[in-house]
Amino acid sequence: MTHLPVQESNIRIEFEHKDVRQELKIQEQGFLFRPSVPGTFVVFVKPLAGYPFFILRAENNHALFYRQAEPDGFYRLSFPTTVAQRSNVICTKFALKNDFRIVRVLPGNVFQMCQLAIVSQGGNFFFRIIKQYEGGLLQNKDGKVFVLDCPRLDYDNWPQLQPVLTKLSTGLKLEEFNGHQKKVNLDKKIVFYGKVRWYNPSLHYGIVAVLKSVTGSPIEYIFDARVYEGELGDLKRDFATLYEGEVIKIETLTTRIVNTRGFASKVSLEAKGISLIRNVNTPSAIIF
Numbered sequence: 001m002t003h004l005p006v007q008e009s010n011i012r013i014e015f016e017h018k019d020v021r022q023e024l025k026i027q028e029q030g031f032l033f034r035p036s037v038p039g040t041f042v043v044f045v046k047p048l049a050g051y052p053f054f055i056l057r058a059e060n061n062h063a064l065f066y067r068q069a070e071p072d073g074f075y076r077l078s079f080p081t082t083v084a085q086r087s088n089v090i091c092t093k094f095a096l097k098n099d100f101r102i103v104r105v106l107p108g109n110v111f112q113m114c115q116l117a118i119v120s121q122g123g124n125f126f127f128r129i130i131k132q133y134e135g136g137l138l139q140n141k142d143g144k145v146f147v148l149d150c151p152r153l154d155y156d157n158w159p160q161l162q163p164v165l166t167k168l169s170t171g172l173k174l175e176e177f178n179g180h181q182k183k184v185n186l187d188k189k190i191v192f193y194g195k196v197r198w199y200n201p202s203l204h205y206g207i208v209a210v211l212k213s214v215t216g217s218p219i220e221y222i223f224d225a226r227v228y229e230g231e232l233g234d235l236k237r238d239f240a241t242l243y244e245g246e247v248i249k250i251e252t253l254t255t256r257i258v259n260t261r262g263f264a265s266k267v268s269l270e271a272k273g274i275s276l277i278r279n280v281n282t283p284s285a286i287i288f
């Protein structure tokens with residue numbers, strides 16, 4: 001499913017620096033401009049009508065705060081940034097806080113969460129709408145609502161999400177969730193491919209479903225792995241990204257220790273030496 005929540009005609013973007021306000025045109029690949037002074041991107045959006053939705057600010061990806069629309073129906077979202085100029089090369093000094101989300105329910109009781117993001121690459125700034133989660137809504141015997149096939153939503157560590165799911169699903173008849181999860185074993189003596197589940201350029205990495213290919217046997221899913229922006233250079237794209245559904249070949253798989261909300265660490269698999277096997281005609285992670 002590739003529906004995204006905002007049309008280009010319902011988006012306005014401005015750049016504010018002190019008392020000066022500049023309206024920006026969204027160009028190819030979502031390109032905005034290359035600033036030379038610090039300022040704030042202000043995005044005005046009006047989601048598509050006909051679907052239950054909320055616009056939220058996700059503080060540290062967990063605490064959720066509802067946003068209210070302006071009198072004209074648009075939501076005003078601010079993205080402050082600091083840039084510095086070094087040897088005539090503009091670069092970001094601090095990362096933007098891309099913490100705005102649109103959550104909604106599509107026909108068939110399908111939950112969708114999209115991130116509204118201002119992304120910096122090499123001093124250039126882009127506007128992107130990135131689909132983060134999508135799956136069918138289910139309900140367990142205790143009345144809690146879950147999203148099918150989205151284990152990375154991490155419900156146990158994101159309790160603020162439960163009231164949002166409950167509000168969105170009010171009046172819907174949901175199937176029962178039994179909590180079953182498939183366990184898989186790892187086999188290192190295989191050839192690896194990856195099907196892109198999602199890629200978030202504002203996080204500079206994405207997740208691929210790693211597949212094993214053995215001559216004479218069907219391709220089989222094994223596990224998920226991360227792909228970082230540094231591995232995308234050989235794709236020769238103007239905007240470094242991967243799109244949902246694309247298939248890549250993975251030369252090696254390595255392990256990396258990643259922090260989890262600052263409280264603990266875990267081992268994550270990382271795909272390296274990638275090449276594109278199959279791309280998609282209609283990217284689901286970009287609207288322009």
